[in-house]
Amino acid sequence: MIRDTPASTALDKVMREDRGRCLAALIARFGDFQLAEDALQDALAEAARHWDQSGVPDRPLGWLLKVAGRKAVDRLRRRNREGAGAAALAILASDPVEEEAEMIPDQRLRLIFTCCHPALEPKTRVALTLRTLGGLTTSQIARAFLDSEPAMGQRLSRAKAKIAAAAIPFKLPEPEDLAERLNSVLTVVYLIFNAGYTAGPALDRDLCDEAIFLARLLNQLQPATAEVEGALALLLLTHARRAARVLGGASVALADQDRALWDGPMLAEGQALLDRAVARRRSGPFQIKAAIAALHSQHAPDWPQITALYAGLLCHEPTPVVRLNHAVALAESGALQEALERLGALSDALDGYQPFHAARAELLARSGQTTAALVAYERAIALASSPADAAFLTRRRNRNLS
Amino acid sequence: MQYMALIYTDPALTPPMGKAMNDDYFAYTRRVKEAGVMKAGDALQPVTTATSVRVRDGKVETIDGPFADTKEHLGGYYLLDCADLDEALKWAAQIPGAKYGTIEVRPIVVFG
Missing domain, CATH: 1.10.1740 (Rna Polymerase Sigma Factor; Chain: A)
Known part of the structure; x- marks a missing residue:
């Protein structure tokens, strides 16, 4: 104003x-x-x-x-x-x-489903949701996604024109489509959260807060739904650790974080939501991710159980990134050799993905393959998306390969 | 609201146009007609029969072949009358060709 x-x-x-x-x-x-x-x-x-x-x-x-x-x-x-x-x-x-x-009744649920309609490109769904439900300006959204303002403005007007011309309906999905459409909505919310997680508090509107607001809104408008509760739990369990995530300009691994900095009430709220979701016995990818986040918050993470959860997640999302996380959990459970073999099979798909090289470097170092580990660390550092991540990786390299 | 469902398939990946395929299309066409949704629909002869024309500087140029040389060819269409895009996509997904090709759904312009 x-x-x-x-x-x-x-x-x-x-x-x-x-x-x-x-x-x-x-x-x-x-x-x-x-x-x-x-x-x-x-x-x-x-x-x-x-x-x-x-x-x-x-x-x-x-x-x-x-x-x-x-x-x-x-x-x-x-x-x-x-x-x-x-x-x-x-x-x-x-x-x-x-x-x-x-x-006038609250029509926002219909609006969310329209903004996240599968006939729109995923990035457009994110932008439209932030604009209409989050109230972010076009320029704020453009900055969040490193786009120019005119390009983002064009994306938004094209989307609105398509909604009108193709008659993308402003209504709740049919019951038989609900699960899939809800997953599309929750994915948009999760993308917004991840964008905020990566950008940090650099933006004047924190996208993590925005995502949590949207997840809370969904939980209020579509109550007693296991995956909605699971998604909100996932965001809260992750966000609760934000203050401990970076120290002196470097990212801090979960195991080394100062737990006194974690947001206790937020963790408790996330855990309670997850318990409620799981009790509904309607498993889904967001609940599984939340369960993994919850296990990570324990003093000694239960790696065999985390491995089993990733195996379950693979049924919903058989993506290279989930395979990577599954392999890392395997290594933490003691199956180092099997984990390295599984990583080997991912090297083409994840060649440009920093976490892949970082994980591979760690496991190679652990198995005594120092030269290969060094190469992998260098590759990871070169791909790091923020100075904090690069500093973290450099520190790991120096600690593990000295 | 009317939608054109354009059926694009790659002949290399398309099962031969035998009895099974004919039966599938007949069954679909009957259902979509009985639902009162189908306005029109046709199958096209293969792209090897296509001829393209354009007028440049007042002269008609005739070219043997399709407009664009793509792997997937337009093989037929249904014109569907639906309440909204969700309904149109539901019907389009049931077109037999959707299993091995792609159905492009485009709204028809209404001139007011």
Whole structure:
């Protein structure tokens, strides 16, 4: 916001907390993503003027929704006069009597499913979700994904145009599709979390917090769902360790982290969610990942059990990265030789992946193959995505190969 | 809302157009018709029969072959009338060719 007035502060607050809710209600009513966004923008401009003069209304959200609804109707009328006709008229004709904003049900779950629709590219799903539900600006999203603002803006408008032209529905999935569609949504949330994890607090909006907000929202809108609880548990169990993750500019391995820095209540909340999810006996990839994260938080991680969980995860996600983690867990359980053989089979698929070379270096060093280990460390350091990671790897190399 | 489901297959990977395949397509066509979804649909002769034309500087150029030389060829289409993309994708995924080729689903432009 431009100035810090009571009006701008109130607006900021509503948009931070309820932008998604506003948009969802408008899209549900008008069936048009772009129109909803434009109308909300109009309403915000009017609020900035009006609230400054007459004070902030009692129910800011209701005020905004009402005005945005009127703005949308204005825009449809204008579109109609400009001859883009029949469709606009149809919406106007079917437009119900203006409801009281308080009565409008929360439509955000539908909005999440639309933003994460499999007909959109994964990166577009992430961007659209952050824009519509997280309320991030296009420039914030562009920065998070190292894109230029025009490119990100284009990606977002193309997505909205496709949603409209191809009639990607604004509705909840059919029961038989729910599990798969939910997985697509949770994957988007997890991608957002990972982007935040990699970028760290460098951005002015912490994407990890954003992901946790979205996961909590899903857990509230789609309650008692094992995979949703599992995903939220996974984020909390990982995020709880953030303060201990970097020390003096270098990443710290889990085993060496100062546990006093871990967020105890957050770990407990994650563990409780995971227990609840597992009790539902509907296993899924996010619960398995959360269970692995939970085992990692114990003083002496139970490696044979972690190995078994990775084997289970492979059934859901038979990817090279999961195979890598499975092999590392095997090595930690004592099967060093088998682990190295399994890594060997992954060298083509993961050649450009830093963690692969880092893991291989560790295992080679452990098995006494010093020269090969050194080469692998060098490769890992060259591929490190942050100075903290490079510093960590250099330290490991010096410690393990001296 | 109408959607064009374009059936692209690689002849090298396509089972021969025998009785089994015919039966599959007949069965699908009957179902999609009975559901009131099918507006039109046809199979095309192989791409070796294709001729392309274009007009440049007022002159018609005729070229033997398809527009684009790709491994996967357009082999047929269904025109589907559906409520939304989800429904269209559901029907498209049931086209027999989806098992070994790819179905491209495109919405039809409505001129208002």
